[in-house]
Amino acid sequence: MSYITFEKVSKVYQNRWFALEDVSFEIDKGEFVFIIGPTGAGKTTLLSHIYLKEFPSSGEVQILGYSSKTIKRHEVPFLRRKIGVIFQDFKLLHDRNVLKNVTIALEVTGVPSGVARERAIEILRELGMADKISKMPNELSGGEGQKVAIARALVREPFILLADEPTGNIDPDSADEILNILKRVNDRGTTVIVATHNYAFLDKVVRKRVISLQAGKVIKDEKFYIK
């Protein structure tokens, strides 16, 4: 059974701007998918439909058994607990240190503080950030900031990891490191979906699928992308 199904999904703003138009595809467990396209192609909108920040104007999105048509508002947080999301601007909380930025994802779901702390330290260690747990976000480099964001997304062991231009704000070396982390996460069975406009990235992942977007439409869906 597919993890994610888009069925004739359109998203229209102000009754005339199509951010997505008649988009259909399925993504299975364990896939590594690039959503690629120029700025304004609808990549972020598409990702927003997966964690149901946005709902389709028409069509249906099914994610991990939830449907955009039938899901209740109070069920959305429970879907989001199964999905990790990272962004170009990291979205870290600047009033708390690295560890607290990660534990917050567990604490809000009722995980006891001690357990949350242990799990957060473990994941930060895995990402090579063990020595930075008490640093504040403004003391981190771009790459480190994104690693903290990844740690926050992974600490709940999500089924799906969404990355919206994850390397847009970091130097090339750190970008490679982030991509390697995403590959490792995918190797463990997590479905990873990366939205990017950087075609150079595609060569760095061997087994991947590439969905190309342009003006809100899927113009190509290559399951075994070869350059």
Added chain:
Amino acid sequence: MRNFILSETLGAYKSAKGMAWISIAVSFVLILIFGVSLYLSSTVYNIFQIEKKNIEIDVYIKGDIPEPFKNRLYEIIKQFAGVEDIDFISKEDALKVFSQRYPQYSDILGVFSEVPFPESYVIQLTPYWKRPDLIRHLVTEISVLPGVDEVYAGSDWIAKLSRISMLFIGISLILLVGLFLAISYVIYQTIRLIINARKELIEILDLVGATKSTIEIPYLINGTIYGFLGGLFAAIVLKLVIMGSKSLFFFKLPEYGVIYPLLVVIGLVVGLVASYLSFEEILP
């Protein structure tokens, strides 16, 4: 979760500390004004109730009517609706009461050859009939009976007291509505400010799967605490003023224990409602 709620509640307070204290101060002043109005209403209402309890109708009998006629009058009055009991006050009883109440004038009475007071019936009313309008009606009915010289009930004074009492209660209710709106507005704006200052956090909490109530609770707690503290400070100040009334005003003010917790509860409820409305409007 408890730790999270606590730390976020504290964080929310810290993000708009100044505005939070302005909310508390405004709540305090407004609830205190309401408390004073409520106190005055209670006092007037209590006086009204005491006076109402003591209310009785004095029916003065003409001096020249024969004894059987007096008994007949007694029987007729007893039949009236609202009459609970009747006491006959002879001239001698009236003299005794006068001497007890005004001992300084007892010598004057010596100049009279006979007791100058008329005989009378004192009517006790059933509780329902202790209403100014009903008393007036009864007085009119009794005063036209043969053998009745004059009827006195003091119902005008009771009616005035009743009107004053209602006026105070009305003012208190208007104040309550005004206070509710004013405090709600200030707390609403404070919570709005806090939410705007923490929009990034709320966005992230939403992203990582926090339920609406988990996100909302710290702000509700903040608003509730602001209202609660405003009410608590108002209750303390009012209590201190009443306790110190003897030295402040040279007489002891009566105390109504129920007012203090009521002020605290009002503050708390207004704070809770205002912060809830604020959150619902900004982040529905």
